Structures are given as structure tokens and as C-alpha cells.
Amino acid sequence: MELSGAEIVIQSLKDEGVEHVFGYPGGAVLHIYDAIFQQDAVKHILVRHEQGATHAADGYARSTGKPGVALVTSGPGATNAVTGIATAYMDSIPMVVLTGQVPSPFIGSDAFQEVDTVGITRPCVKHNFLIKDVRDIAKTFRKAFYIATSGRPGPVVIDIPKDITDPNIKIPYEYPKKVRLRSYSPVSKGHLGQIKRAVDRMLAARRPVFYTGGGVVLDNADEQLTELVRTLDFPITSTLMGLGAYPGSDKQFLGMLGMHGTYEANMAMHETDVLIAIGARFDDRVTGQIAQFCPNAEIIHVDIDPSSISKNVRVDIPIVGPVKSVLKDMLKVVSEHKKRPDEEALKQWWAQIKRWRGTQCLKYDEKSSRIKPQFAVETLHRVTRGDAFVASDVGQHQMFAAQFYPFDKPRRWINSGGLGTMGFGLPAAIGIQIAHPGAEVAVVTGEASIQMCIQELATCKQHDLPIKIMLLNNGYMGMVRQWQEFFYDGRYSHSYVEALPDFVKLAESYGHVGMKIERPEDLEGAMKEAFSLKDRLVFMDVIIDPTENVYPMIEAGKGHHEMYLPPESELV
């Protein structure tokens, strides 16, 4: 088969099993767009901004586990994509981003729409390539997809100069079957000796707790995790990124930990004697002050990336390996072990946890005449029977969604944790809905966040995506306002979002359905109606109490046992 460079780009995507590409055209990628035009195996989703393309590819990847693919032009196309690439990088999301580049002979000459894409993206990709020869396209694609999806996943950028895709130069095409990189070989199994040591410690624990994260979701190890946790009858808490890997409504689940984690989860962390960290990276939002982190615990840490281990917190038993395979080995070692968990100690531990739960750290004023954001999320949970894909933006609404929508399945909770990118939610939902055409996809957002990628409402129209947007409209950059209230004596410097558009009209002008909901008693009915419109995007502008804060809260740099609790909680 003789193909041009542009055709090889498309054929390589097909051979990788790619069905959707999120993109935006421009000069440097015109040859590629022409090749896209002449086939229909790879479907192209036209977005309205390159940031949207990368977030959509990212949402696609998070919700399926398959790599997301974005295609953008050189220069401004590439720079617009950077935020989305960095977002995926921070959360270890497999993604391949194709960027056009000026023709090779012009590279370095400040040519029209030239930027050093490889240089700009280097610190926020797992790897990147500049293709210099049409004969290298297929093998570079093979490597890029392999690198993006294996080991600790991450985004890979392929920069493609325009002359490389010249439609007039045809060469024989063959997609490499195998890929081998002598300098890259991710571990495929954990060290059995270490696993046995870890299990010995786990079975001797008196106050154990599982602390799990995004790695469990990324490795599709939810079943193994659930089995192990239930077998041992240990309590479990999860990071923001791990929610759904263990059923959120299960009785062993303590809720999220960290800055906005539950009282019981954080106290359990503070008191535990054996911490079992799985696919989590000891982020500062989770650890708080390192000196006070798990002061009494021996720490077991399973992670595929050696650099995650002992990066922020010294670990006692490191296990480098993929979560799924390590959990399988752990299950086997546990089942063959002579010892059982210490029932008496566990009973006391659970009794202690029950006391902590009695604090009711997530309590809010349910009788308020204004819509409380917590109530709105609970209503969303009810109306969607806890089974929707929920994409979120960044802010208070994100925390409320994480706290009040218990996710029972992995890959349902889609949010930007590491970079905290406002504007992520709507385009991510596009990727999710494209990957799951019949599914219920909701966006939980704020009036500030949604305006960062609002133009993607047009993408939703063009591609008939019946996403349901729940805007928790508090008129503030709530998360910023909360910090200003707590730590700056209420000096609300530039956190009030003035000159808001009429979101109902805005939605309508994009061809969607808009709703404004102001009273608690109207919310459920309106939401049901919204979700009954199966083929329409509905934009629900939910006017909430502007003064509501996210509790519990641990101030940055404080210990787990030092939490602000809501005024309604039993301890206050």
C-alpha cells in the first residue's frame, strides 16, 4: 500500500483502533484534514477552541480507558492546546496530541505560526516527538500510543511539519506490529517478597486504612481492590482522583480524604498504624503538613512509578508495580496466609470510626429557603440514580460533587485534580458523551468556570450531544471567596463575578434548552424534566446560596486532625 504522509497519519490512527479525533484545522494540518475528508473510519469532532479539543480527548480517555486523540494546527493551535495537555499530564491521562508544524525547511526561521511545540510542551508531556521524515510517521505513532498508554500513562505530543504530510509524496505503508524501546520498559509485576512483607504487616495491623487513588482507576483494578478491602474488612478512603474505584455508598468507605475530605477519613489517617496506599501520590492536598502526616503509621505504597514512591512522604514498604497485578498477588498471599486480620482490634477500630462518623461532618442546612449546592448535587444523584457520568469544573462545586455524589463505579467521576483547570468540565463532557452515546452525562460547574470554555456549547449543538449542565450559580468564584473569607478577613478581592450573562438565553442562542431554577422545591422536578429530554442539551442555571462554604476544610499546611467543620456539625 502506497500512502502519502497525511494518509499515513490517518491510517496509523485506524491501525491503533482510534475512532474519534477532537480537533481544529489550520494551515499546517491542511493536508491531514484533506485526508480526513476522504475517509470515514476515523471521525473528527470539530471543537471551538483547541483547549476544548484536548479536554474532550481527555474526557474520552478518562471515561473509557482508551487513549484520547486531539489534532491541532501549529503556533496558536498548539499553544491553545497546552492547558489541556498539562491537565492530562498532572492526572496521568493517556492521550496523543497531534500538532501541525511549519514545513521542516522553515523550522527555526520564525516562520508564520511557528512555535517550538516540542520545547513548550516538554515539561508537561510524558514524551514528545518531532517527525523529520515521512518514513518515520507510522513507527512514531506506534511508539507514541505505546508510551501514552503503558506504565504510568500520560499525554504524548507528535509534532508534524507540513512537508512531511505532502499528499504528492507516497511511500509504502506498513504499521509496525511490535514496539520495543530499549530505554523504556514499565514494570509488569510487583516484587513478590515485598508483597508478602506488606501482607504480613496488613494482617498484624490494629488500625489499618486503605488510601487509594487515581492509579486504581487508571489500571481498571476496581474489582480487585473491592475484593481485597472486603476480604480484610478494613476501612478505605480515596483521593479525589480515585473516587468510584471502590463503591462510594459502601459501609467500609469513609469518603474522600484530604483538604476537603471527611472527618472520619482524615482522623483515620491520623490514627492509623498501617497505611496501605495504592495508586495514590501523596499530593499536598492530601497530606497537609508532612510532619504531621500519619504520625503513627507504617506505610505500604503500591505505585508503578518509582518516582512517586518516597517523593513527599517516606515509605516503609514500597512496591513498584501495576495496581491490578499487585492486588491480585496480595489477594493470593492473603488467602494462603495462616494469619487472619485481628478481629478484636478491628472491632475497636470500627467503633472508633463510628464515633468519628457521628460528627456528621458533611451536614448542611437542609431547611434553607435557598438552594444549597449540597442539596443540588444530592438531587442530581437521585435523578440520575447515581449512575451518570459526572464531569466537573474547578471550585466549590467540584468539591460538593465529590462529597455528595457517591460514585459506585470507576470512570464516572471526571475532573481535573492535579492542575485544577477551570474550563475542563464542558469539553470533557463532550468527550464522554461521544464515547458513550446513550449514557447520561452531567456537567457540574460554576458560573466562573463555565465561561472559560463556553464556546463548546456550539460543538455540542453540531454533534447533537444531549449533555446536562448543572450550573451551581453563586455569583462568586466561590472557592476563592471562601479562602478570602477564612484567611483574608473577608476582603473579597476580585472574586465576585459581575456582569453575568443570562445563561438561559445564552443556552438558547446556541440552540439548546435553558432553565433557571431558584427554589429548592422546584429543583427535582426541573432536573427530571431536563434529563427526560433525551436528545437535547439542557443548561440548568441553578441559583444557590452564595455564602455556602465547603466543609470540612484543612487549611493548607495543617495536620489531618485540624479541620474546620460545618456550623451544623455535631462538634461545633
Next chain:
Amino acid sequence: MRHVISILMENESGALSRVAGLFSARGYNIESLTVAPTEDESLSRMTLVTRGDEAIIEQITKQLNKLIEVVKLVDLSEGSHIEREMMLIKVKAERAHREEVMRLTDIFRGTVIDVTDTSFIIEMTGKSSKLDAFVRAVHEELVVEVVRSGPSGIARGAKGLTL
């Protein structure tokens, strides 16, 4: 503590900037860095000198290993090893000083490789500390310019850092 890290990596154009970028992005310091192709021209060998406590050095080696183009690396400071650096130094050598400079060069086993009426260029290899000592020994006013390669390192013994 000072650590000498020896890295075997793919001889590709971007590889060096990935290493340099990693150090600046993560705030590690680089004291020196030398790089050149090896006998296998698809590979290059880098010697990198850095400083940090144990935890930082552990992160540095892990982060370097994580770079896709890094094939292998070893922290030479963990075992017994040899370090050599090369220096080219241009000194003023007017009549009154020629003798003295020559004598110093001999003592330090350097070689004069360029001579004019008023200057010498001296080539010298050795441990970095020896080169430091030579520079100190030559009268400050006589030094015109100093070009140093930064140390290259290799582990002692039969085993090599190879594929």
C-alpha cells in the same frame, strides 16, 4: 553531598534538553554536565555532577530514569570510581614568567600545546581538584582564559554501564 551521575542515553537531538529541562523545572542544581556519543553512535554518555541530600538524589535518579530516552544510569558516587576533567588554559607568558609557568605545568603533568611570544596554551587532565589547584598556582594576573570540560566519570572494576 556531591554526586556524579553517569547516564547512557539515546543519541537524539532532544535528549540533552530533556535532562537540562528536568533539572531546572524541579529546581535541582547541575554543577557540570558533559555529553558525547559513545562507541555505539546511537547512544551518548553523559556525566552529570549535582548536589543534594539523599532524598533529592534519589528523586533525581528516579526522575532521570523516567525520561524515555534514558537507557541506564548509575550514581558513580555510590562506589569507587574515576573522574577526569580536561582543561585548556591560556596564560600570559612574557619573558619573566615563561620559566615559572613551564615548571608549574611540568609539576602538574600538563602540556604546553600552543606558544606565542607572550602566551601559552596548556592542556591538562586530571581530577577537578587538581585542575583547581593548578589554576590557583598560576599567578592570577597571568590567566587569560580557562576552558574546562567538566568531569567525566567511570566506575572502577570490570563491569561497565552498557546495554
